Amino acid sequence: MRSPIPVLDCHGHIGFHPDFPAYKADAESMLAVMDLMNIEKLAITSTLACYNDCPRGNAEIETVLRRHPDRFLGYVTVNPNPPGQGVEELERWSSFHHPPLIKLHPGLHKYPVHGEHYKPIWDYANEHEAIVLVHTWDSDPNCGPLLFPQIARTHPRARILLGHAGVTWRGYMQAVEAAKVAPNLFLDLAGSQHHRLILERCVDLIGAERILFGSDMPFLEASMTLAHVLTARIPDAGKEQILRHNFLSLLSR
């Protein structure tokens, strides 16, 4: 199974995970899978940074970007704790991409995305017109989609990708509700629950231009999300937007 157009994937990782064995998770193995499915570029965040250590994790990203500059884009992953480290990391790795790609994981870092310690990071994102990928989950007090309209409105120049779009059917509906009221919010399709009809519903409610393809490779299997998009009952032009053009547009701005 292969995408007929080159895919730009907004949600990937480098590294392992604590709760189950990782398979074929090194950059070269991932490149082989990307070639298999016609994923031209994958934007990666450090899994080490998401779980444990941002400075060391972001250094891993730099290594991969240096080896494969044409195939990977790098998020700078930041933690609101300790306060101040986030902006230091963003400045340290400012060469990764312009505009900056920032990854937040309020779920694993156990701190609310609208909390005080995140404020300097959101201000940085707004000032630099960053693309900010944030892990979200249905109704989660730290990262539920409904927390984002206020953040998006007060940081209108930041482009915020609601990672996993809230995951569940209800989470998706929350993400749609958020995106309806804030034009700088976008839905990322990476996730393990590909509900029947959900993509058609989202396209109907907010338009394909607000939805991006994400795989979560090498955490989740890219082919499940690719197959979902390609078989969705939406116009082909919408599929092309989701698989490529929407992320390209954000990256190019």
Add this chain to the structure above:
Amino acid sequence: MRDDRKSRTRAEERLVPDGVALSLQEAAAWDLFDVNVRVGPSGVHGELALEPAELLQEMDDFYIRSALVSHWAAEEYDAAIGDEALARIAEPRFTPAWGILPEASFIDALAVCKPLAVRITPGLRQHSFSLGRWCAGPMFEYLQDRSIVSLISRTDITWDEVAALLENFPRLPLVLLDTGYRADRYLFPLLDRFPSLHFDTATYLAHRQLESVVEQRGSGQLLFGSRLPLFTPASAIGVLASARIAEPDKRAIAGDNLRRLLAQAKARTGVQA
């Protein structure tokens, strides 16, 4: 003369458009037999629930030829009422996965149907019973003796309960559904110990997980499952289609393994093939 265009399924028309095209079409050659499907109205998932004709259309769209089907009512309300609704459907592409309870009277009544498969729902918010011998021993003896394919969702029981069940009934053809992708550290020791244990692919969705388990352990204990009507079958089919494994392994997972299990049940229950 037959109109070839009209004879194509909606999937073929939709998946080969002028612009973005997809090849899940290789699934058409697999004789897909879906182990994880429910039918009928749902009190919880009403928006996604499918009546039999709608389910068949969805299966057509994704090249799924056959399905092991249980009725939502047997799970969400009353096992007997759900089974009656399932019996009324009588669709040849559906093999019933009957609801079952541990009471002797229920098993006696179900035996009349000569079941080949059951979906067991013991959870506290379902039919509330233990899988232990002290509670459901006769039920599992009945299922094991007849090699009846026994589906249980992992979301309804703990891994320790799975292990205990298989220790008590090691020849039971148990199909663990919805294992999730975080399963491997629990699942692999059980697969090693119990050849009768199988699991479905509907939520086994980590990066290269299916491909890797086949490389390391073979394809014999894997069954294709979609989780229809909740999930799009595209995901599970896409994972199988993109797996870099031999074609016989794909076909085994797609349907041959389940057909083998059902053939064993037919042989033990005296049902004509």
